[in-house]
Amino acid sequence: MALDLGMAQISQLAFGYWQAQTLFAAVRTGVFDTLAKGPLTVDKAAAACGLPEDSTLRLLDACVALRLLTRSVDGEYANGPHAQRLLVEESAETVTRWVKVMARWYDPWGGITQALRDGEAVEERRLRLGDDEEYAADFILGMHEYNSRSAGALAQALSQQGAAKMVDVGGGAGTYSIAFCEQWQGLSSEVIDLPAVLPLTLSTVARAGLDNQIQVRAGDYYTDRFGSDVDVVLLSNVLHQESPQAALGILRRARAALSESGRVLVHGHFLEETRTAPLFTTLHNLSALTLWNGGRSYTVGEMTDLMRQAGLGHVEVVQAPEVSAKLLVGTVKAHHGADRSHEGA
Numbered sequence: 407m408a409l410d411l412g413m414a415q416i417s418q419l420a421f422g423y424w425q426a427q428t429l430f431a432a433v434r435t436g437v438f439d440t441l442a443k444g445p446l447t448v449d450k451a452a453a454a455c456g457l458p459e460d461s462t463l464r465l466l467d468a469c470v471a472l473r474l475l476t477r478s479v480d481g482e483y484a485n486g487p488h489a490q491r492l493l494v495e496e497s498a499e500t501v502t503r504w505v506k507v508m509a510r511w512y513d514p515w516g517g518i519t520q521a522l523r524d525g526e527a528v529e530e531r532r533l534r535l536g537d538d539e540e541y542a543a544d545f546i547l548g549m550h551e552y553n554s555r556s557a558g559a560l561a562q563a564l565s566q567q568g569a570a571k572m573v574d575v576g577g578g579a580g581t582y583s584i585a586f587c588e589q590w591q592g593l594s595s596e597v598i599d600l601p602a603v604l605p606l607t608l609s610t611v612a613r614a615g616l617d618n619q620i621q622v623r624a625g626d627y628y629t630d631r632f633g634s635d636v637d638v639v640l641l642s643n644v645l646h647q648e649s650p651q652a653a654l655g656i657l658r659r660a661r662a663a664l665s666e667s668g669r670v671l672v673h674g675h676f677l678e679e680t681r682t683a684p685l686f687t688t689l690h691n692l693s694a695l696t697l698w699n700g701g702r703s704y705t706v707g708e709m710t711d712l713m714r715q716a717g718l719g720h721v722e723v724v725q726a727p728e729v730s731a732k733l734l735v736g737t738v739k740a741h742h743g744a745d746r747s748h749e750g751a
């Protein structure tokens with residue numbers, strides 16, 4: 407029978423969440439942590455994970471098929487190299503908290519039809535911003551696990567131009583403050599975020615040994631000032647949470663905080679002007695609909711317009727290390743030779 411490519415595409419999409427759920431279940435039931443200590447037969451893995459043997463067998467076999475685990479001829483299951491590196495909680499490169507957040511977002515994504523009809527988020531943002539402590543910790547530290555993998559390269563993509571004072575608005579775990587302070591000599595940064603988040607920020611900053619360079623301040627980016635005479639105001643992965651009107655208010659306050667030659671950096675995932683690519687950002691835009699009232703993915707053109715309305719007369723676009731992410735560098739006046747890699751304004 408001839409391969410029906412159309413049906414292959416539709417079934418791959420329709421079955422897609424089975425794979426994601428298998429990953430989530432294996433992380434949540436501790437499969438990878440259990441196997442981190444060495445290969446196990448199914449009965450021993452089941453006992454260690456506290457699961458019935460029959461269901462464990464199904465889960466482990468599916469993880470082998472997904473190339474997360476391997477199975478020896480003796481029937482012993484072991485973590486594959488990627489799982490051992492990325493899915494074991496104790497691993498230095500772990501992304502387990504981030505995977506747990508993606509698993510949580512299965513619920514709001516399940517309400518996407520309602521979100522599309524109402525135009526409103528289906529999960530309250532305060533849940534993950536402090537009301538549910540465990541969720542907030544997974545959200546903030548999970549983003550850190552994910553973003554710290556590319557944050558150093560982002561800081562490298564931009565020249566310091568003598569910047570000494572940075573404010574990291576909605577800085578979360580301080581991921582980018584840490585990266586910039588590690589790359590730029592003599593830089594100090596202030597992370598502004600909600601009170602429930604700051605203990606988590608302090609813990610990552612202390613782990614990075616940067617307590618002397620990075621301070622934290624409890625603040626609300628809808629209303630608070632971001633300081634004065636600031637060389638760099640960073641808004642990383644923040645504005646997609648907000649409506650154009652709210653984003654403009656935040657950008658205006660960022661502009662007001664700048665020194666004469668200061669820069670506002672807007673970092674995140676942007677849609678191409680066609681709005682139909684990159685694929686990831688078209689989906690990120692739907693995710694924003696379910697999670698953040700008013701939030702959306704912007705095109706570079708839309709964000710540039712908002713930055714100009716906020717008084718940033720010159721905007722330069724720098725390709726960020728993460729595929730589909732960009733860094734928009736806004737200044738009041740044009741600077742020459744600002745950045746090492748750029749696509750022009």
Ligand SMILES: C[S@@+](CC[C@H](N)C(=O)[O-])C[C@H]1O[C@@H](n2cnc3c(N)ncnc32)[C@H](O)[C@@H]1O
Nearest residue numbers: 553576577578581599600603625626627642643
């Ligand atoms: C998606 S995270 C980005 C964190 C970090 N900038 C990064 O790029 O990894 C958004 C951050 O905005 C913060 N945030 C949300 N609402 C806020 C508000 N009203 N005032 C200050 N920060 C807020 C959240 O706590 C969270 O740390």
